[in-house]
Amino acid sequence: xxxxxxxxxxxxxxxxxxxxxxxxxxxxxxxxxxxxxxxxxxxxxxxxxxxxxxxxxxxxxxxxxxxxxxxxxxxxxxxxxxxxxxxxxxxxxxxxxxxxxxxxxxxxxxxxxxxxxxxxxxxxxxxxxxxxxxxxxxxxxxxxxxxxxxxxxxxxxxxxxxxxxxxxxxxxxxxxxxxxxxxxxxxxxxxxxxxxxxxxxxxxxxxxxxxxxxxxxxxxxxxxxxxxxxxxxxxxxxxxxxxxxxxxxxxxxxxxxxxxxxxxxxxxxxxxxxxxxxxxxxxxxxxxxxxxxxxxxxxxxxxxxxxxxxxxxxxxxx
Ligand SMILES: [Ca+2]
Numbered sequence: 001x002x003x004x005x006x007x008x009x010x011x012x013x014x015x016x017x018x019x020x021x022x023x024x025x026x027x028x029x030x031x032x033x034x035x036x037x038x039x040x041x042x043x044x045x046x047x048x049x050x051x052x053x054x055x056x057x058x059x060x061x062x063x064x065x066x067x068x069x070x071x072x073x074x075x076x077x078x079x080x081x082x083x084x085x086x087x088x089x090x091x092x093x094x095x096x097x098x099x100x101x102x103x104x105x106x107x108x109x110x111x112x113x114x115x116x117x118x119x120x121x122x123x124x125x126x127x128x129x130x131x132x133x134x135x136x137x138x139x140x141x142x143x144x145x146x147x148x149x150x151x152x153x154x155x156x157x158x159x160x161x162x163x164x165x166x167x168x169x170x171x172x173x174x175x176x177x178x179x180x181x182x183x184x185x186x187x188x189x190x191x192x193x194x195x196x197x198x199x200x201x202x203x204x205x206x207x208x209x210x211x212x213x214x215x216x217x218x219x220x221x222x223x224x225x226x227x228x229x230x231x232x233x234x235x236x237x238x239x240x241x242x243x244x245x246x247x248x249x250x251x252x253x254x255x256x257x258x259x260x261x262x263x264x265x266x267x268x269x270x271x272x273x274x275x276x277x278x279x280x281x282x283x284x285x286x287x288x289x290x291x292x293x294x295x296x297x298x299x300x301x302x303x304x305x306x307x308x309x310x311x312x313x314x315x316x317x318x
Contacts, residue, residue, distance in 0.1 A: 010042040011252060012122050014115070017244075018133025018185065019048055019055040020082075020091050023233025026062060027216075027314055028132050028244035030226045033066035034313040041252050044118045044127070045072040047111040049134045049185075053079040053104040058091040060100035061225050074114030075105030076137055090229040098225045111137045112144050112154075119161040120150040125199075127161050130251045132168045132244035134185035139192040159198035166247045167194075170266065170274040171206040172296035179272030180206045187272035194266050200293040203266060204247040208299040210307045212314075213240045219315045226314055245310045246299060257306040263294040 015032055019025045029046065036043040046063070048055045056075045063071045102108060109117075115137065119127060131138060144154035152160060169182035169190065183190045194201065213234040220227035234240040250258050264278035276296065301307055 010039050012044050012127045013041045013251065014044050014047065014118065014127060014129045015248075016047040016049055016111075016129065016131040016133060016137055017055075017059065018050045018182065019058055020050045020052045021133070021181075022242075022244070023090055023229050024242040024244040025132055026058075026090065026226055026229040026233070027242055027310070028130075028248050029059060029062040030066070031245055031248045031310065031313050033063060033068055034316070035248075035252055036068060036071075037066060043068065043071055044122070045074060045114055047115065047137050048073065048075045048105055048108070049111070049131075049137045051076055051078070051080045051105070052082045052091070053106055054091045054095050056105040056108045057095045057100055057102050060102040061094045061098045064100050065098060065225050069101065072114055072118065073102055073108050074111035074137075075108040077105070077110045079105035090232040093232060094225045094229060097228070112140050113147070113149070115141045116144060116147060116154070116157060117149040119157050122161050124160055125163050128164050128166060128251050129162060130166045130168075130247050132247060133182060135167070135169070135182075135190040135193040136186045138165070138197070139186075139189035142193060142196050155196065155198055162199045164199055164251075165197055165201045166204065166251045167201055168204045168243055168247045170203055170268075170296075172203060172261070172263065172276060174275035175206070175273045179269070180274070183268060183272035183274060185272075187268060187270060190272060191268035194268055194294075200295070201266075202247075202250065202260065203263060203294070203296040204243070204250065204299075205296055206243070208246050208297055209241045209243045210245060210301065210310060211239045211241055212307055212311050213238050213242070215311045216314045230314075246297070246306075249306065249310060250297060257299060257301060259298045259300075260295045261298055263296045266294050
């Protein structure tokens, strides 16, 4: 029998998503909900780092479908009426058709306040944050001031409570085809977060992806919002490159499909381009300690077993 999600040993996890962009964010949320159900992780909360008001409601749709309607959801504030890219307009459909009770990001707590509250309640050096979108919330969290949740500054709180940041973004060891999407969303925020994040960071880059979707849109239950999102985002019966599931798989299970490479220091340029170097930049403060804690993943998927593992979680549903 699977242990309950409350069992000690389940990995305390926070997810930061740019839901409203690519549909692989839905895949990542489905995975963490599936792992939460099995007691593999304890999903503390989900933060939205895009401003479209409907994004937080769509997160609630997925959590609710998996039987976790009360998992806290925070949103980058203020939200606005911006819509998703039309080619991936799954969010509106999910919110329209599936049960949820969070009406939108404007009704959700400020992501920074929620981060602080949730982190403060956890054991020291225990929480893993997986970011699969923009680093906007992460940068603001570092700069946050003491509040009712904690007397610590944001950077102190992260240093105290977080074990590791797993960040999907960039290309490794360097971006040779322009800035990667997530880093380009907020280059300044990305640089601030990467330069000052006080715990180890593992980067999962553009080169690490799986190709899936066909099984989700053909085998998942007809009442699954994950199925609908993939049908809209990738097309029915279509396999598509997907990134956001891999940092989740790595965060929960580490080895097996991944090797870790030393990044040295991940330099973020003004446009969001990035470059790893084992040479520590002379202008970086505390760079020796930070540089030794920045690594990137190399993913291998012999016989497609990682892909199948992920697909199984997306297809099975509740
Ligand atoms: Ca994403």
